Each structure stands twice: as C-alpha cells, then as structure tokens.
Amino acid sequence: MGTSDRAAMIDLLLVAKGGHEVLPFNQAMFDGILRAANCTTVACLRDAPQEVLFKANSFLINEVGDGSTGALGPLTGFTPVVDGKYIEDLPTALLARGSYNRKMHSLRLFERPYLTPMTTLSNASSRCMSIPQTSLKKFHGTGRPICHFACNAYFNAKAYKNKAQRYAMTIPPATHGLDQTYFLFNSNASTPATDIAAAREFQEYVRRFVTSERNQEDYRGLDDWPNGPGETSFEIVLGSFEVQKGLLGCQPPLSSLE
Incomplete structure (x- = not known):
C-alpha cells in the first residue's frame, strides 16, 4: 500500500524490467512487522499477546520516521527513474502496451x-x-x-x-x-x-x-x-x-x- 511518492514507487516497480522484476511488496512490509513484534515467523506473530501487537503497531505508525512529510511510516528513499533499461518508459506507456507485472494479487x-x-x-x-x-x-x-x-x-x-x-x-x-x-x-x-x-x-x-x-x-x-x-x-x-x-x-x- 502506498500513498503519493510511495504509490509512484509501486507504479515504477510494476513496470520494472518490462514487467519481469521480482516484486518486493509482500516481504518488505511483512518483515518490518515481524521485527517490530520481535518475531521471526508468522506463527510467533499469531501467538503474540495483544500488548505486543499494540506496541508493534504503535512503533510502525508513530516511531518509524518518514523524513519530513508528516506522513505515516518511512519514506521510500531513492526510487527508480525512466532510464530506458530498468524502467524502459513512462509507467503509463508501459501499462498501456502490456509491459507490466502480472503477478500482482490486488x-x-x-x-x-x-x-x-x-x-x-x-x-x-x-x-x-x-x-x-x-x-x-x-x-x-x-x-x-x-x-x-x-x-x-x-x-x-x-x-x-x-x-x-x-x-x-x-x-x-x-x-x-x-x-x-x-x-x-x-x-x-x-x-x-x-x-x-x-x-x-x-x-x-x-x-x-x-x-x-x-x-x-x-x-x-x-x-x-x-x-x-x-x-x-x-x-x-x-x-x-x-x-x-x-x-x-x-x-x-x-x-x-x-
């Protein structure tokens, strides 16, 4: 899930390598939640008491810095640009001609x-x-x-x-x-x-x-x-x-x- 510049980052990754890039979306967010709850597996997360989950949620929303924008959570940092190779063209152009990653679930x-x-x-x-x-x-x-x-x-x-x-x-x-x-x-x-x-x-x-x-x-x-x-x-x-x-x-x- 991304808003503003983070949505643009997702957009660029969807068309990276003409749609053949391995997408990091599922794992990166999941790993961050595991670390915040001091867990290494989803089984640990499911068994964690409410107090642990409350603290992890508070940390991810309130304590992970975003740079300067005031938005929730961390900023994207450096992002791809249209270079003709990794990002071959404008995302809208690549999407329109079918060069996008089809492994997205939603x-x-x-x-x-x-x-x-x-x-x-x-x-x-x-x-x-x-x-x-x-x-x-x-x-x-x-x-x-x-x-x-x-x-x-x-x-x-x-x-x-x-x-x-x-x-x-x-x-x-x-x-x-x-x-x-x-x-x-x-x-x-x-x-x-x-x-x-x-x-x-x-x-x-x-x-x-x-x-x-x-x-x-x-x-x-x-x-x-x-x-x-x-x-x-x-x-x-x-x-x-x-x-x-x-x-x-x-x-x-x-x-x-x-």
Whole structure:
C-alpha cells in the first residue's frame, strides 16, 4: 500500500524490467512487522499477546520516521527513474502496451481531480481553485494534475482489470493524503474525518478487497464496487459513493523516449 511518492514507487516497480522484476511488496512490509513484534515467523506473530501487537503497531505508525512529510511510516528513499533499461518508459506507456507485472494479487488506486498541499485549511480546495464551477470539469480533463494522478490510476486499473479498484476522493477539503484518515479511521481525535459514516464504509470496502468479499455482515446494503475498473470507479463524496464512468482527457500515453 502506498500513498503519493510511495504509490509512484509501486507504479515504477510494476513496470520494472518490462514487467519481469521480482516484486518486493509482500516481504518488505511483512518483515518490518515481524521485527517490530520481535518475531521471526508468522506463527510467533499469531501467538503474540495483544500488548505486543499494540506496541508493534504503535512503533510502525508513530516511531518509524518518514523524513519530513508528516506522513505515516518511512519514506521510500531513492526510487527508480525512466532510464530506458530498468524502467524502459513512462509507467503509463508501459501499462498501456502490456509491459507490466502480472503477478500482482490486488491493486488499489486513488486519484484526485486537482493538486493541493497538505494543509489544515477547511476551505483549501476552494482557495486553490478559485474558478467558476462550470470550468472545473474542463480543467479536470485538460489540467496538469491529470498527468500525475488520474491517468496513472486509470492505466493501472485498465491493465489489472478485476485485480484493481479505482476511486476519486473528493470529500472536502480533499487535500493531499486525506484518504489516509478514512482508510485508517479510529476516532476524530486521532484521525479526523468530515464524514465518519463514509470512513466506516470505506474501511468495509477495504476489508472486502483484501479478504475477497468476506466480512460483509454489518454492511449488507453496501453496493458492490463497480465492475470494469479501467472504465468505472467510485467518486467518494459527502454521504455516498457515486459511480464515476470513464475519465476525461486520459488518452494513450506517448513514449517518453520518442
């Protein structure tokens, strides 16, 4: 699971060596959890008392430094670049032509229709985007952020099909990384959320995703995630999850080496 630059790191590794790189995702996170709990096997982790697991969880979230961004957990450090060899081309171009790793079990993708920095301003989006609402849809399809977030998520979802789920987070103030407080919601004291009901539903969708549709007992009326993730997704708005079809302005990418 990655957010912002860490999501970009995952994106690059998915297309590394034309899709033939051995992916480190499962082992790296797992090893970090084992070390935090002073365990060497999953059997040890399963038998560990709650106190040990609480301390390990606290360490991984609160004590592992991230550099300077204020995000949860460590930063990615140095990352690959498009060099024509290890990363042969732009990730979107490689995904579009089928040069990606097919051994992924699941993929969750997040996009925003515009860029904003991490901030505490409740009206940050409005202040950064002081344009008429009639122009917002056009900007969404033609503006610079579409290249950074929306197209990357679109081509990932289109490539991985039923292994991927894509969504756009638009609950105000819709700032960078805001969806983390919905993914990991505990209380408004530690993870403030504008819409607590949406946060709980968001977490249920995550549970369904990672457990292959199990654990639905408390949310029997919750809609299924849209099929065809390359073409449809959820837009998370106040009070609901709305189906979003297609993506304006996201065309097959040109090669960065042409």
